[in-house]
Amino acid sequence: MSDLEWALASFSAPSGSGPAExxxxxxxxxxxxxxxxxxxxxxxxRVPNLLDGLQEGATDSDSDATLPPSLSDDESFLLLVVAVAxxxxxxxxxxxxxxxxxxxxxxxxxxxxxxxxxxxxxxxxNAGALPALTLLGEPAYHLAAHPALFLLSxxxxxxxxxSSLQTLPWWLLRSHLVHLALLDEPVxxxxxxxxxxxxxxxxxxxxxxxxxxxxxxxxxxxxxxxxRAANQxxxxxxxxxxxxxELTGAMGRRTKFQTTDHSQLVLLAESRAxxxxxxxxxPKQVPETLALNDDxxxxxxEFTKVTQTGSGALSHLDPSNxxxxxxxxxxxxxxxxxxxxxxxxxxGLTNQQMMPFLARVLSHPRNWSVHTxxxxxxxxxxxNRSRTVERSTLQLAALIDQMPTADSAASERLQYxxxxxxxxxxxxxxxxxxRYLSLGVVRSALEIFTRLEMWEDAATAxxxxxxxxxxxxxVHDLLEGRKIESDVVVQLGKSSLSDARRAKLSSARAGKLWxxxxxxxxxxxxxxRDPEAGRAAAIEKYNKAxxxxxxxxxxxxxxxxxxxxxxxxxxxxxxxxxxxxxxNPLYAQAWFTLGVCYMRLEQxxxxxxxxxxxxxxxxxxxxxxxxxxxxxxxxxxEGVPEGEAPPPVTFETKQLAWNALKSGLRTSYDNWRMWQNxxxxxxxxxxxxxxxxxxxxxxxxxxxxxxxxxxxxxVLDKLVDAISRDAWNDGNGPADGKPPPTSNxxxxxxxxxxxxxxxxxxxxxxxxxxxxxAHARLLRWKxxxxxxxxxxxxxxxxxxxxxxxxxxxxxxxxxxxxxxEDLVATFQLLGPKVxxxxxxxxxxxxxxxxxxxxxxxxxxxxxxxGEPEWDSLKDLxxxxxRSD
Numbered sequence: 001m002s003d004l005e006w007a008l009a010s011f012s013a014p015s016g017s018g019p020a021e022x023x024x025x026x027x028x029x030x031x032x033x034x035x036x037x038x039x040x041x042x043x044x045x046r047v048p049n050l051l052d053g054l055q056e057g058a059t060d061s062d063s064d065a066t067l068p069p070s071l072s073d074d075e076s077f078l079l080l081v082v083a084v085a086x087x088x089x090x091x092x093x094x095x096x097x098x099x100x101x102x103x104x105x106x107x108x109x110x111x112x113x114x115x116x117x118x119x120x121x122x123x124x125x126n127a128g129a130l131p132a133l134t135l136l137g138e139p140a141y142h143l144a145a146h147p148a149l150f151l152l153s154x155x156x157x158x159x160x161x162x163s164s165l166q167t168l169p170w171w172l173l174r175s176h177l178v179h180l181a182l183l184d185e186p187v188x189x190x191x192x193x194x195x196x197x198x199x200x201x202x203x204x205x206x207x208x209x210x211x212x213x214x215x216x217x218x219x220x221x222x223x224x225x226x227x228r229a230a231n232q233x234x235x236x237x238x239x240x241x242x243x244x245x246e247l248t249g250a251m252g253r254r255t256k257f258q259t260t261d262h263s264q265l266v267l268l269a270e271s272r273a274x275x276x277x278x279x280x281x282x283p284k285q286v287p288e289t290l291a292l293n294d295d296x297x298x299x300x301x302e303f304t305k306v307t308q309t310g311s312g313a314l315s316h317l318d319p320s321n322x323x324x325x326x327x328x329x330x331x332x333x334x335x336x337x338x339x340x341x342x343x344x345x346x347x348g349l350t351n352q353q354m355m356p357f358l359a360r361v362l363s364h365p366r367n368w369s370v371h372t373x374x375x376x377x378x379x380x381x382x383x384n385r386s387r388t389v390e391r392s393t394l395q396l397a398a399l400i401d402q403m404p405t406a407d408s409a410a411s412e413r414l415q416y417x418x419x420x421x422x423x424x425x426x427x428x429x430x431x432x433x434x435r436y437l438s439l440g441v442v443r444s445a446l447e448i449f450t451r452l453e454m455w456e457d458a459a460t461a462x463x464x465x466x467x468x469x470x471x472x473x474x475v476h477d478l479l480e481g482r483k484i485e486s487d488v489v490v491q492l493g494k495s496s497l498s499d500a501r502r503a504k505l506s507s508a509r510a511g512k513l514w515x516x517x518x519x520x521x522x523x524x525x526x527x528x529r530d531p532e533a534g535r536a537a538a539i540e541k542y543n544k545a546x547x548x549x550x551x552x553x554x555x556x557x558x559x560x561x562x563x564x565x566x567x568x569x570x571x572x573x574x575x576x577x578x579x580x581x582x583x584n585p586l587y588a589q590a591w592f593t594l595g596v597c598y599m600r601l602e603q604x605x606x607x608x609x610x611x612x613x614x615x616x617x618x619x620x621x622x623x624x625x626x627x628x629x630x631x632x633x634x635x636x637x638e639g640v641p642e643g644e645a646p647p648p649v650t651f652e653t654k655q656l657a658w659n660a661l662k663s664g665l666r667t668s669y670d671n672w673r674m675w676q677n678x679x680x681x682x683x684x685x686x687x688x689x690x691x692x693x694x695x696x697x698x699x700x701x702x703x704x705x706x707x708x709x710x711x712x713x714x715v716l717d718k719l720v721d722a723i724s725r726d727a728w729n730d731g732n733g734p735a736d737g738k739p740p741p742t743s744n745x746x747x748x749x750x751x752x753x754x755x756x757x758x759x760x761x762x763x764x765x766x767x768x769x770x771x772x773x774a775h776a777r778l779l780r781w782k783x784x785x786x787x788x789x790x791x792x793x794x795x796x797x798x799x800x801x802x803x804x805x806x807x808x809x810x811x812x813x814x815x816x817x818x819x820x821e822d823l824v825a826t827f828q829l830l831g832p833k834v835x836x837x838x839x840x841x842x843x844x845x846x847x848x849x850x851x852x853x854x855x856x857x858x859x860x861x862x863x864x865x866g867e868p869e870w871d872s873l874k875d876l877x878x879x880x881x882r883s884d
Contacts, residue, residue, distance in 0.1 A: 367416055376428070522563075688722050800819055817870075
């Protein structure tokens with residue numbers, strides 16, 4: 001059975017009779033033949049409590065199954081085949097199409113061995129399945145087609161966890177990914193199952209199967225919002241598949257009016273050779289690809305004929321004529337395009353980089369679902385450009401229209417479903433409605449939201465149309481039964497069924513509707529006019545959502561927590577967030593706001609724990625890392641009585657803060673404040689090379705905007721001090737002649753600090769005396785006496801010569817006199833060490849010192865002649881003359 005197990009889960013075709021025929025039927029999408037076969041129904045009947053809640057008037061005894069002491073391997077495998085058929089039937093009904101030719105009633109009646117009203121049985125089963133599909137307080141979408149089929153599959157897979165089936169963890173992962181598509185918020189896969197799936201990679205019988213497992217793990221991470229982990233899994237899948245790809249540049253033209261070629265991004269990619277595969281095989285029918293029809297842009301980039309573009313293994317590929325890719329490799333390239341909100345390449349591909357990936361897949365259609373996903377992703381990328389937004393919207397509408405059709409085999413559509421980020425039909429329609437909303441086509445958007453019964457979005461559209469009262473009335477009608485869901489009535493043909501379905505509405509769904517009312521109370525005209533009243537009404541409705549859902553609606557508590565936080569009721573906010581996160585701990589923003597509430601109350605250890613959980617869920621949130629670092633540096637203050645000094649921050653805590661800031665900066669390269677914090681903490685933990693890097697970045701960002709903020713003189717002085725502690729050996733290296741052991745001090749740090757001054761600071765900041773004095777100290781250590789004197793003079797000019805207050809403000813005049821005296825003393829100390837310039841009498845340093853004193857006295861004579869400080873300058877000038 002092991003080979004058949006892998007054949008069922010992977011891309012290989014089974015051969016033989018008996019169980020192999022059932023596997024082949026599943027792969028051919030003949031689900032009716034598998035599920036309703038005598039073997040299939042008999043096997044389903046053995047699962048205990050399989051039909052609980054799916055039949056009207058049924059008793060507990062009706063759903064009890066008589067099981068043997070244990071299932072044989074053959075029986076377990078047969079049950080797995082039926083579970084997969086149920087799952088794929090649900091997928092066909094909601095994702096790939098075409099429509100099914102059977103429903104849950106057929107399965108239930110076959111299992112029970114009783115006939116009845118199929119229409120009523122379908123309604124009862126689907127209504128009963130929805131509450132059972134609620135997961136950790138997250139309700140399932142109530143208009144999904146045939147949810148009872150999926151619930152039956154879930155229950156069978158759960159029952160099989162006691163079996164010895166090798167590939168069961170993989171099917172549990174696939175079931176979880178389908179389940180997540182029914183929920184509003186993601187829920188994590190149990191860690192035990194996740195680890196079992198990861199272990200399957202090494203057991204996979206071939207490279208494509210190993211790649212598929214890695215790819216599906218990446219899709220799970222992406223669904224949970226962990227883009228970095230997802231990208232790593234996708235790259236691991238590419239390595240397992242043997243896919244070679246390289247994003248490079250090639251000369252070409254993108255517009256119709258270009259007369260010269262320019263470098264264009266292109267993806268060179270090549271699949272590994274697979275035995276027995278026809279490389280050019282293409283599907284008979286693929287979704288329509290709409291033309292751009294723009295008066296400027298070409299339909300696709302026209303590349304210049306070249307002999308070599310890429311490097312290494314791909315150097316032989318012609319950008320304009322690349323070979324077709326295997327569909328699995330196409331799915332891999334599409335998965336790398338999931339992180340579409342990225343602005344930094346460290347998170348994944350940027351929007352500009354994604355288009356070559358999509359163009360590479362679209363150039364050779366190989367599979368209906370793969371091509372559909374590629375067109376969908378291209379539609380998303382084109383949605384924000386004026387020249388492509390029209391095609392983007394029309395293409396999305398065309399993809400939705402072609403799903404129910406039978407223009408391609410269901411088996412082809414399902415073949416790579418689990419390896420693709422293909423949304424459900426209702427999600428694609430919702431995306432189209434949101435596209436309409438962004439374009440101002442509000443009424444069309446409202447029609448779609450209403451038909452899909454996505455009441456939150458419908459209420460948003462109504463508010464855009466100034467229909468606040470209608471939005472609130474809509475939700476109340478749904479809650480109180482005054483509204484009949486007309487689209488379902490038309491579909492089912494019986495108005496009486498709507499009341500039965502409404503009566504089965506899950507408590508989770510009712511809780512969500514009360515949350516919608518809370519949102520409306522905040523954002524409608526009355527709530528905007530009187531925010532306090534709107535806030536009070538919203539709190540009442542969120543509490544009602546929590547109560548009516550049986551304290552399982554995590555969204556109501558998140559909304560309450562946000563409201564309490566905005567009104568600075570931090571204790572109440574903490575209680576609300578704790579309730580929400582106890583149900584669904586994957587909501588990163590809730591952990592973040594909980595951490596902020598703890599910070600406001602100076603509960604630093606609790607804040608640390610909250611931010612740790614937040615960055616664990618979303619490791620790319622730089623603000624969370626920054627707050628975690630700040631909390632580490634203040635944990636010593638917790639519990640200290642007011643008025644007493646807290647104990648010093650320990651080195652270990654500073655190191656933790658430094659690590660947190662370093663993690664955050666990976667995704668926040670332009671955040672100069674975070675770089676500034678990192679710079680200071682780097683000094684404290686002895687990471688001086690990192691402090692130099694941080695100051696470099698701060699000056700690059702702020703040097704021309706606010707030079708005072710760009711320079712931290714204390715850090716600059718500490719960097720120079722760290723160098724000057726080392727011995728100087730006639731400018732030739734360390735006194736002991738050994739190479740520098742570290743870049744954090746002395747000779748190892750010197751080149752970094754020199755580059756900081758010469759290449760970063762001086763080109764941007766030339767009038768800061770603090771910088772010139774620090775640089776002068778560095779030159780003194782290097783025994784560059786002339787350079788040091790020149791820097792001290794530059795500092796004097798920036799601080800005294802450019803300051804007009806010295807001519808009218810006595811206090812500033814007194815300070816300036818001290819600076820003149822200090823500079824003269826510096827000349828007297830360093831001047832004799834400067835080699836004399838031939839042809840000049842008395843030494844340059846005396847001449848310069850006298851000139852500086854004379855100039856300053858001339859500037860201040862009218863205002864301060866006769867003052868004691870002015871007389872001291874006169875004496876200093878006389879002394880300089882006598883020293884000639």
